[in-house]
Amino acid sequence: MKQQTEYIARQPDDAGIIHYSDAENAIWKTLITRQMACIQDAACDEFLSGLELLNLPDDRIPQLREVDEVLAPATGWKTAAVPALIGFDRFFELLSQRRFPVATFIRSRKDLDYIKEPDIYHEIFGHCAMLTNQHFADFTAHYGKLGVSASPQERVYLARLYWFTVEFGLVRHGNSFRVIGGGILSSPGETRYAFSQEAQISPLEPLQVLRTPYRIDIMQPEYFLLDDLAHMTALTRLDLMALVHQAMEMGLLPAKFPEAV
Numbered sequence: 001m002k003q004q005t006e007y008i009a010r011q012p013d014d015a016g017i018i019h020y021s022d023a024e025n026a027i028w029k030t031l032i033t034r035q036m037a038c039i040q041d042a043a044c045d046e047f048l049s050g051l052e053l054l055n056l057p058d059d060r061i062p063q064l065r066e067v068d069e070v071l072a073p074a075t076g077w078k079t080a081a082v083p084a085l086i087g088f089d090r091f092f093e094l095l096s097q098r099r100f101p102v103a104t105f106i107r108s109r110k111d112l113d114y115i116k117e118p119d120i121y122h123e124i125f126g127h128c129a130m131l132t133n134q135h136f137a138d139f140t141a142h143y144g145k146l147g148v149s150a151s152p153q154e155r156v157y158l159a160r161l162y163w164f165t166v167e168f169g170l171v172r173h174g175n176s177f178r179v180i181g182g183g184i185l186s187s188p189g190e191t192r193y194a195f196s197q198e199a200q201i202s203p204l205e206p207l208q209v210l211r212t213p214y215r216i217d218i219m220q221p222e223y224f225l226l227d228d229l230a231h232m233t234a235l236t237r238l239d240l241m242a243l244v245h246q247a248m249e250m251g252l253l254p255a256k257f258p259e260a261v
Contacts, residue, residue: 005117007084009104017063024106025060031112031121031186032058038188042195044171044178046136046229047185050129061106061120067128071100075137079128084117088147088155095144100131113189116216126182127166136180139232140166146240157210157244161235164209164224170194170201171226177201180226193219200256201225206238210247213255221256 010018020028036058039047053070056062064079071077080099082090094101102123107115115122130136143162150158167183168190184190193199202208204224214220226232 092147
């Protein structure tokens with residue numbers, strides 16, 4: 001997980017404040033303004049209500065303490081400032097402690113539409129609103145606890161559960177669906193694609209999810225649909241590690257995308 005990156009996390013001053021430049025604040029404004037226009041009929045109600053609670057500024061990058069003041073009383077979560085990339089050990093440890101890792105940098109304009117490294121916009125706008133929901137918050141903490149004690153091989157399979165729920169999950173909404181995943185909710189392109197005729201949507205079956213390959217640098221060819229947010233709590237009551245071992249024995253399903261070049 002620790003790879004090369006051009007980005008460097010910003011450091012706070014002695015008062016714990018990160019001073020972002022006018023250019024960085026302008027990038028935040030561009031990102032959040034255009035995404036808000038995309039998600040009104042796409043995001044789940046829980047995400048939109050979470051955004052209302054967070055009351056994120058649209059003219060500047062928020063300080064992490066502002067986010068914590070909402071998350072902590074809602075579900076016991078707080079953010080944790082981290083470098084641009086962290087290792088899996090640290091990632092799982094933080095989640096298990098109800099601390100959501102946030103890299104304190106924002107993408108440059110050349111990476112406005114896509115960035116491999118999760119920046120502060122993706123983490124705060126894409127994920128923190130959902131962390132105000134108890135089902136989502138408890139699932140994420142449970143996932144972190146599983147990852148802490150998992151082997152490297154088990155983590156490879158376990159990662160797919162996070163990818164297809166927290167990052168790219170959907171939830172049933174009447175005869176249609178809405179989005180819960182931060183990887184969709186922070187991307188106008190992925191938001192549009194998820195509702196296009198090209199996207200395949202399948203009911204979330206844990207064993208299938210654990211065996212489904214994915215790539216981080218393409219639109220997801222398949223998304224998985226939760227029945228409701230309580231479905232996430234139901235997942236925590238399963239023996240997920242037993243399912244991981246079963247998935248490891250069965251192997252991956254055929255990929256629905258070309259190999260990266």
